Structure formats: C-alpha cells, structure tokens
Amino acid sequence: MDEVTTLQGMLPICTNCKDIRDDEGLWKQIEAYISKDSDAELTQGLCPDCTRELYPDLVENFSQD
Ligand SMILES: [Zn+2]
Numbered sequence: 001m002d003e004v005t006t007l008q009g010m011l012p013i014c015t016n017c018k019d020i021r022d023d024e025g026l027w028k029q030i031e032a033y034i035s036k037d038s039d040a041e042l043t044q045g046l047c048p049d050c051t052r053e054l055y056p057d058l059v060e061n062f063s064q065d
Contacts, residue, residue, distance in 0.1 A: 010041050010042075010043045011041065011042050011043065013042045013043070013045065014027070014045060014046050015044045015045065015046060015050075016046055016047070016050035016053075016054065017047060017049070017050055018030045020042070021047065027049075
C-alpha cells in the first residue's frame with residue numbers, strides 16, 4: 001500500500017499536453033520519460049502551464065511563490 005504514496009510510483013501526467021512531472025519536479029515530454037522508466041504508473045493532472053491556461057482563477061490561489 002505504501003507504493004501509492006511514493007513519488008517514484010506515481011507520475012503526474014498532464015491531461016492537456018501530456019507532459020510528465022519527474023521525481024525532480026520537472027515537466028518533460030512523455031516520450032522522453034517513458035523510454036527511461038517504463039515501470040512507473042501515471043496519474044492524471046495538469047502541468048503548471050496548462051493549469052494557468054485552463055484555470056486562471058485557480059492559479060491565482062496557489063501561485064504565491
Ligand atoms: Zn500541460
């Protein structure tokens with residue numbers, strides 16, 4: 001059950017542009033990532049660029065760096 005919560009086991013994939021966030025927090029194209037590590041599971045989400053594009057109101061709430 002612990003696997004579900006580990007960053008290595010679940011990779012967020014952007015449902016809009018299909019980029020994947022790796023374990024360093026960097027968004028990369030899916031082709032580049034899958035060829036390197038095909039064991040990981042994917043969980044759907046949105047990358048920062050698409051979040052900003054699709055949900056501008058939402059981004060305002062958590063983009064406080
Ligand atoms: Zn995206």
